[in-house]
Amino acid sequence: MQAVNSVLSNQPINNQQPTINIENLVAGYEQRVLLRNLFLCLPTPAFVAIIGHNGCGKTTLFRALTGQLAYHGHVEVAGQDLRQVRRPAATGLLAHLPQRSSVGFPIEVLELVVMGRFRHHSFLSTYTPHDYALAEAALQRVGALHLARRNFTQLSGGEQQLVWLAQLALQDARLYLLDEPTQQLDVYYRRRVFNLLEEWVIQAGKTILCITHDLDNLAVLPGYLLNLSRPEPVLQPLSAAVVQAERAFLESEESLAVK
């Protein structure tokens, strides 16, 4: 079974410099190519929901963009060739929320969140009261300020997810790669997180690529949808009709036959 994805939206959505420009990306594992001839050009700001069946290559795309997986083709973030940037997160080009991340030692939530300010500090300098105030504000915005003094390792999966999002907000990156940011959240926090992402785009001018299976929350968001299970996926403006059509496609036997 070979997965082939071809994203053909290769023009900027408007005239601004693209935050991310992907040209002819090919990536996969050994004999299995999952992303083929992928073109994607996004301005600042933009929100793109990336959907598709389990195993269609969504996380693989993020692995390529974060330097964890070799790829063919060309990727620029904010005009810089991603291959030439040694540590894109350290320079503020991109911030990545993986599907799973754990911390192997006890740490207070506020201490973990304030680390999102790492770019503003040298290795040995300590965080300032201003940094901690920003960390508290970030926790407040995700609805998790009540967790500030808790041991992160003892939180539930959903609580940990909110804490990571607060830390990510402090990173203030150009491009956010979020891999299923709401997967462990209840209905209230799912809605709240999508509202927050909308704020990041509209108020803070960020560009977000967000992998999600949470189709119910997408219809009301301004942005775009990319279905990587389509034989030739293209960016489509988010709307109730588009979400309904893509859901119907993913629920069909036909969509499984494509891969």
Ligand SMILES: Nc1ncnc2c1ncn2[C@@H]1O[C@H](COP(=O)(O)OP(=O)(O)OP(=O)(O)O)[C@@H](O)[C@H]1O
């Ligand atoms: N290191 C690897 N070597 C070989 N195959 C791999 C490797 N990592 C992932 N895969 C396979 O590549 C396919 C795509 O994986 P990927 O994690 O990109 O899927 P996904 O679209 O993000 O799925 P999900 O919605 O389940 O998270 C899967 O079939 C997976 O088993």
